[in-house]
Amino acid sequence: MIKIAVTGAAGRMGGRIITAIKEAEGLVLSGAAERSGHAMIGQDAGLVAGCGPLGVSITDDLEQALADAEVLIDFTFPEVTLKNLEICSRLGRKMVIGSTGFTPEQREWVARLAQGIPVVLAPNMSVGVNACFKLLKEAAQILGEGFDVEIVELHHNKKKDAPSGTAVRMGEVVAEAMGRDYNQCAVFHREGMTGERTPEEIGMQTVRGGDIVGEHTVYFIGMGERIEITHRAMSRDMFARGSVRAAQWLGDKAPGLYDMQDVLGLK
Numbered sequence: 001m002i003k004i005a006v007t008g009a010a011g012r013m014g015g016r017i018i019t020a021i022k023e024a025e026g027l028v029l030s031g032a033a034e035r036s037g038h039a040m041i042g043q044d045a046g047l048v049a050g051c052g053p054l055g056v057s058i059t060d061d062l063e064q065a066l067a068d069a070e071v072l073i074d075f076t077f078p079e080v081t082l083k084n085l086e087i088c089s090r091l092g093r094k095m096v097i098g099s100t101g102f103t104p105e106q107r108e109w110v111a112r113l114a115q116g117i118p119v120v121l122a123p124n125m126s127v128g129v130n131a132c133f134k135l136l137k138e139a140a141q142i143l144g145e146g147f148d149v150e151i152v153e154l155h156h157n158k159k160k161d162a163p164s165g166t167a168v169r170m171g172e173v174v175a176e177a178m179g180r181d182y183n184q185c186a187v188f189h190r191e192g193m194t195g196e197r198t199p200e201e202i203g204m205q206t207v208r209g210g211d212i213v214g215e216h217t218v219y220f221i222g223m224g225e226r227i228e229i230t231h232r233a234m235s236r237d238m239f240a241r242g243s244v245r246a247a248q249w250l251g252d253k254a255p256g257l258y259d260m261q262d263v264l265g266l267k
């Protein structure tokens with residue numbers, strides 16, 4: 001049995017992850033953490049997740065939640081994740097990170113701490129989006145300079161970061177395949193007399209509203225034709241199952257930073 005702790009246990013993803021752990025073979029939830037002051041502290045994590053009692057109370061003490069665990073699954077916020085990573089690094093626990101919105105400096109810090117423990121960090125744990133990353137690389141290489149690239153992402157009105165981590169990764173994949181630097185060519189805002197679009201830029205557009213789980217479209221727009229690669233998430237369950245699969249995959253891995261392409265064997 002692989003023992004797993006979940007932090008952000010009462011969050012939108014936390015509940016789906018706890019349910020996915022319960023449904024998976026060979027895994028057991030051994031700890032659940034939330035922020036201090038959260039109304040669900042002390043409650044049974046399975047009841048909070050809606051999958052029935054699991055005998056694990058939600059605590060605000062991560063070290064207590066990690067006492068029996070081999071792996072921590074963390075879908076929270078960058079600042080919280082970095083603190084949790086330091087604790088996992090000190091205690092020698094593996095980690096699966098789904099949080100998004102990291103700055104380049106924060107990503108470097110994750111990479112540095114992952115030199116001591118195995119870590120999977122991925123902005124999107126679904127098989128479909130990771131297949132899209134591969135398709136996008138190939139499309140960008142085939143289509144090349146004659147096509148303008150625009151990326152549009154849609155998410156629910158509770159999402160805190162923009163553009164989504166997935167959209168940023170899609171932009172990075174396309175930019176790299178076209179020999180560009182995403183940080184130099186991404187354009188996040190157009191208003192007023194912007195002048196003509198440059199061929200190099202990658203437009204990044206964000207839509208927020210209602211309960212949209214997550215939708216990403218990359219447009220390759222040429223003269224007289226257009227390719228659109230779209231991924232639509234219908235529920236959060238495949239993100240949760242992906243994070244559980246990553247936790248299982250980490251079993252025998254050496255310290256280092258991995259992503260879902262590693263987990264899914266897509267590299």
Ligand SMILES: NC(=O)C1=CN([C@@H]2O[C@H](COP(=O)(O)OP(=O)(O)OC[C@H]3O[C@@H](n4cnc5c(N)ncnc54)[C@H](O)[C@@H]3O)[C@@H](O)[C@H]2O)C=CC1
Nearest residue numbers: 008010011012013034035075076098099100123124125239
């Ligand atoms: N990689 C992937 O496949 C996916 C990533 N995400 C990302 O996961 C993150 C969380 O998303 P949601 O679950 O929708 O957000 P949410 O806001 O529903 O959940 C976050 C939870 O973290 C808790 N939290 C805050 N501070 C904490 C602390 N110090 N210790 C423990 N828990 C703490 C909050 O109370 C909340 O319950 C976001 O960054 C989102 O972009 C979301 C879906 C899929």
Ligand SMILES: O=C(O)C1=N[C@H](C(=O)O)C[C@H](O)C1
Nearest residue numbers: 100123124159164165166214
């Ligand atoms: O916050 C979300 O909900 C999601 N976040 C991830 C991201 O930022 O890419 C993945 C998914 O689209 C849902």
